[in-house]
Amino acid sequence: MKKIVILISGRGSNMQAIVETALAQQWPVQIAAVISNRADAAGLAYAAGKGIPTAVVVSKQFADRESFDAALQSKIDEFAPDLVVLAGFMRILTAGFVKHYAGRMLNIHPSLLPSFVGLGTHQQALDAGVKLHGVTVHFVTAELDHGPIVAQVAVPVLEDDTEDTLSQRVLVQEHLIYPQAVLQFVEGRLSIKDGRVHVSK
Ligand code: GAR
Secondary structure, three states: OEEEEEEEOOOOHHHHHHHHHHHHOOOOEEEEEEEEOOOOOOHHHHHHHOOOOEEEOOHHHOOOHHHHHHHHHHHHHOOOOOEEEEOOOOOOOOHHHHHHOOOOEEEEEOOOOOOOOOOOHHHHHHHHOOOEEEEEEEEOOOOOOOOOEEEEEEEEOOOOOOHHHHHHHHHHHHHHHHHHHHHHHHOOOEEEEOOEEEEOO
16 A cells, blocks of 8 residues: 655645545555645645644744755655655755655646746746646656656636636646546556656556
């Protein structure tokens, strides 16, 4: 049984989609913990309500990224995960932390990478005037919002879209694509070669 630790910073709707899909489809996994860097992350209550262990490592209490990431890493490793899932975990990660979870840490980013890294991706897409926007699930590497791409879904950008309407359209796809990618990892179907992800049948 594969163990998954999910990291969140806020709402946790992607975490919720993964947990609900795992339960509904009876995945052979244990959601070992949901960990947040913010005590007020709304998703913590959902996880606790499902009987999933939760933990908080408050990023603000650490002097620098290295000490926070070290504390976070030791908390995560208490649960000995096979996979770490970043689900709206809004932190820039140190290279050492990323290396420790190389090949076993996924992230979801609300754009068609490599376009629109960082924050405010929906507004970035509107400002750029692109006609297609979307979402990417990728393995995490040291460079922010980069790394081998597991899956992408595009959505149209409509004439009268606002940041709000566009983000809603992308979020619907996030909740479908992320559980699917996590399951592919759990089933051992993802491999990385020359920076590209191969998904076996
Ligand atoms: C999601 O849209 C996710 O793609 C994004 O934050 C949101 C979290 O929502 N992540 C990033 O921007 C990472 N760079 P959620 O807490 O409801 O899952």
